[in-house]
Amino acid sequence: MKKPYTLLFLLFFLIATSCTPKAEEPVQEIEDEVAETSVENNAIDASDTAVMDKTEEVIFTPGTTGTSITSSIAGRQSKNYTLKASAGQTMNVVLSSDNTANYFNIYAPGKGPGDEAMFTGSINGNRYTGTLPATGHYTIQVFMMRSAARRNETANYTLKLDITGEKKEMSGNSSIQWPASGDASGRIVCSGKKENIKSFCEFRVKRNPNGATIWMVKPGSLNTLRALYFENDTFTTDDNSKIKQVRVDDNWKVYVGISELYIIPDALIHGG
Numbered sequence: 027m028k029k030p031y032t033l034l035f036l037l038f039f040l041i042a043t044s045c046t047p048k049a050e051e052p053v054q055e056i057e058d059e060v061a062e063t064s065v066e067n068n069a070i071d072a073s074d075t076a077v078m079d080k081t082e083e084v085i086f087t088p089g090t091t092g093t094s095i096t097s098s099i100a101g102r103q104s105k106n107y108t109l110k111a112s113a114g115q116t117m118n119v120v121l122s123s124d125n126t127a128n129y130f131n132i133y134a135p136g137k138g139p140g141d142e143a144m145f146t147g148s149i150n151g152n153r154y155t156g157t158l159p160a161t162g163h164y165t166i167q168v169f170m171m172r173s174a175a176r177r178n179e180t181a182n183y184t185l186k187l188d189i190t191g192e193k194k195e196m197s198g199n200s201s202i203q204w205p206a207s208g209d210a211s212g213r214i215v216c217s218g219k220k221e222n223i224k225s226f227c228e229f230r231v232k233r234n235p236n237g238a239t240i241w242m243v244k245p246g247s248l249n250t251l252r253a254l255y256f257e258n259d260t261f262t263t264d265d266n267s268k269i270k271q272v273r274v275d276d277n278w279k280v281y282v283g284i285s286e287l288y289i290i291p292d293a294l295i296h297g298g
Contacts, residue, residue, distance in 0.1 A: 084109040084187060092118070092188030097168075099128075101178040104169035106139065111189050112161045118188040119145075119166060120228075121152040125181035127174035128152075135162025143167075151211035153228055153243075155204035158189075204241055204251060209233045209297065215289040218245035231294055238295045242288060252282065256295055 084107050086093055099105055111117060121130050129147030132154060133139070145154045148171060158164070170181055208230040216227035229242045237257035244250045253264035261271050261280050270281040278290045 080104075081106040081108060083107075086189075091190050092186065095185045095187070096183070097185070098180060098182045099168060099170060100180040101170070102175045104139070104167055107166045107168070107185065107187070108163045109166075109187065109189070110163050111158050112191075113158055114191070115158050116190050117154065117156060117158055117164070118186075118190075119154040120186040121147070121168065121183055122186075123152070123181050123183035125170065125174065125179060125183075127171040127179065128181035128183055129169060129171065130185070131167045131169070133165040133167070135160050135164060138165045139167050150207050151228075151230065153204065153211075153230075205230055205232065208241075209238075210294065214242070214291070214294065216242070216245045217287045218285050227288065229294070233295070233297060240290065240294070245286060252286065252288075254280065254282075254288070254290075256290075 080103070082105065084093060084095070086109075095107065097105060117132075119130065119132065121128065129152060131139070131143040131147055132145040133141060134144045137143075144159075145156070147154075166185070166187070168183060168185060169175075170179060174181075209232055211228070211230040213226040214229050216225055218225070225245050227242045227245055229240055231238050231240045237255070240254045240256065242252045242254070244252050255262045255264075261269050261278070263269060263282055267283045272279040272281075276292045278292075280288045280290055282288070
């Protein structure tokens with residue numbers, strides 16, 4: 027008569043045992059926590075780069091061929107400027123900034139940030155001059171390098187834009203243009219008056235086994251270039267202007283014509 031009760035007891039024991047949490051369940055809890063942490067990290071990574079670009083269309087004032095834009099960006103913010111131009115025209119773009127990590131890219135019509143740029147500032151510097159290959163809207167993106175953006179740095183900049191139907195005005199030889207690339211670029215001390223050295227001129231240099239060719243923006247000018255050729259410790263110019271050169275420590279003082287003066291370091295010519 028006791029057997030039914032014994033069977034019932036065994037049945038309840040089996041049910042209770044099956045409902046008892048197993049030792050392996052904490053492992054699943056840990057896996058869930060890891061999954062949640064991974065999701066949170068992914069969210070941080072996504073927000074780390076997801077900053078909406080601001081876009082502004084640039085329209086020149088009637089009767090002019092260019093404009094100057096003063097603005098600022100911070101962190102991962104960037105600004106896009108679009109302007110319409112025709113194939114064969116010459117575009118000049120110059121960026122001046124108080125942050126050395128501030129650059130610009132240029133995109134051909136139909137392309138924009140995320141596509142291949144026709145000019146990359148972080149490689150070629152903050153000056154562009156070139157003949158445009160197509161008609162349409164070109165995009166100029168002003169941005170900060172990723173390392174500076176992550177530090178949430180700011181950049182106050184001036185972007186100068188100029189588009190003309192003719193070649194860039196040169197000091198004497200109209201066939202010379204600002205090179206698309208070079209071995210080095212930056213700024214050197216220069217002056218439009220020999221006795222008053224207070225300004226800086228942008229330069230780009232291409233070195234060769236015998237010396238170097240140096241392109242510079244003339245003091246006080248945006249669109250006029252000066253080219254100097256250095257060979258056998260002697261400078262000559264693109265337009266055969268009269269030159270006087272003086273050696274001072276590790277620099278050359280190069281006087282061109284009656285008003286131009288450039289201070290050219292040895293490192294600019296030879297590298298290092």
